[in-house]
């Protein structure tokens with residue numbers, strides 16, 4: 001009998017049940033006034049003439065993408081204008097349904113409807129809109145009848161796994177066994193990403209563009225093992241997934257934990273791009289994995305992507321964005337760079353650099369993260385997964401419980417949970433990230449042993465108003481070696497970078513969404529002299545996050561390391577050369593080690609995140625002995641031309657094949 005034999009380990013709370021606080025609220029408010037709130041005014045594809053609103057405009061993925069982020073943002077902030085805007089989109093989509101179940105504008109493609117389903121389910125969760133269940137019943141019945149003759153193709157095939165979430169959602173409400181059969185057909189017609197993760201056929205920088213090498217498809221595809229688990233309940237899917245994630249990291253992993261793709265899988269070099277759609281889709285995939293498996297490790301990775309790459313993809317006022325970001329990003333300009341497939345403006349900030357997919361899709365990033373902060377557990381308790389400032393309202397065993405989390409995490413390391421209202425007896429689980437080896441826990445001021453089981457500490461008791469749990473997650477700065485021979489530095493979830501300052505030059509765009517190039521204010525070349533031991537003892541300086549902590553104005557955290565300037569670190573095709581070349585061009589006589597403040601990755605749009613490792617100062621020399629103009633030893637340190645990145649010819653014919 002067809003059924004869903006697997007189940008979600010954690011139960012999601014409805015959008016709006018978790019409210020942002022502190023720096024996270026500021027971030028969402030900026031998005032509401034900027035990237036999301038202003039977009040319909042300036043971008044027709046999210047404007048009133050969208051085909052999804054009954055107009056004559058865009059009929060494909062952009063309308064649903066926008067709505068998929070607009071809904072959780074509107075409910076997170078309880079913003080009346082955004083709620084009204086979301087309602088107009090929902091009403092138009094519901095009104096578009098034909099008697100046979102098909103909906104949306106005049107187009108044949110299954111794919112954009114997969115995105116629309118994600119949005120409709122969130123809307124139903126948030127509002128209890130009773131129209132959604134019968135709407136989905138009609139659509140899925142239509143689809144079940146159509147799919148044998150009109151199967152998923154192209155983008156729908158590459159991304160079909162994403163539809164399982166909506167089918168499972170409806171199955172939970174109706175129990176209709178036909179939905180499990182439909183889910184199986186959908187999986188059979190979708191790319192077998194689980195097999196791809198197991199075989200891992202694409203281990204090099206992509207030369208031939210395919211749906212299977214497309215970074216956004218891969219970021220979405222990693223949820224496939226979890227979707228299969230929901231159907232058959234086989235725990236082996238989790239092993240396949242984690243082995244596949246390890247392969248992704250090994251062959252395409254970047255210093256910050258995300259894999260590259262510009263816009264196809266692009267290897268481990270620190271100047272390869274990561275597309276903004278891949279950032280938000282990887283975040284959503286990890287959110288789904290957390291729901292299915294309750295896995296602390298996936299929350300660790302989610303925090304690394306959310307707290308480093310997400311803010312870095314946007315301007316500090318949360319309006320314009322990049323299509324590709326680089327870990328080592330020392331010049332942001334319109335120029336030909338070594339992308340697998342993208343235009344020369346891909347790395348600039350703007351309304352739609354390169355292509356408008358990210359313009360439409362980025363909205364889901366921050367607001368959906370909020371929903372990963374708290375979940376209800378099988379045993380009638382509450383679990384904190386992704387950490388950050390929030391207030392949660394939850395239907396506990398004895399009525400509504402409200403808990404406020406006061407923290408500056410990820411900049412600070414203390415999380416304070418206070419029961420604001422309600423109470424009762426239930427277990428509270430708090431995630432302990434893998435990087436934290438000595439968590440400290442106190443309940444109502446009394447220290448208790450922090451016993452970590454499967455990545456969580458558990459406090460069970462009768463809770464009453466005013467109860468306070470304090471969790472401290474001390475982090476030690478860590479040197480992380482890279483395949484390049486260089487290394488990065490982390491502190492907890494944060495990637496740390498050298499930020500030489502930024503000069504922003506507007507070259508186009510509108511008042512709402514400027515187009516920007518950015519240059520370095522000072523020499524950006526820097527190598528680490530501190531070794532792993534010295535890094536672990538580096539001084540950490542924490543401040544209070546300001547209104548926008550992801551900006552250079554006043555970074556809320558600094559870590560002081562020993563480093564040496566590398567003014568001769570060359571550039572290759574618009575990007576910093578690999579660290580090995582920086583070492584090769586290092587003139588030991590030129591500069592001495594100095595103490596340099598590293599700052600969070602997300603604060604710096606011009607940055608070095610993957611550093612060359614340098615030997616300490618040559619004994620006997622001092623600053624005064626340095627010979628800045630000496631070229632002694634120049635021959636010895638000459639750059640090996642074979643180390644330079646080979647310039648690959650671009651094939652314009654291939655470019656349009658897959659975006």
Ligand SMILES: [Zn+2]
Pocket residue numbers: 275276277278356357358359361
């Ligand atoms: Zn994109």
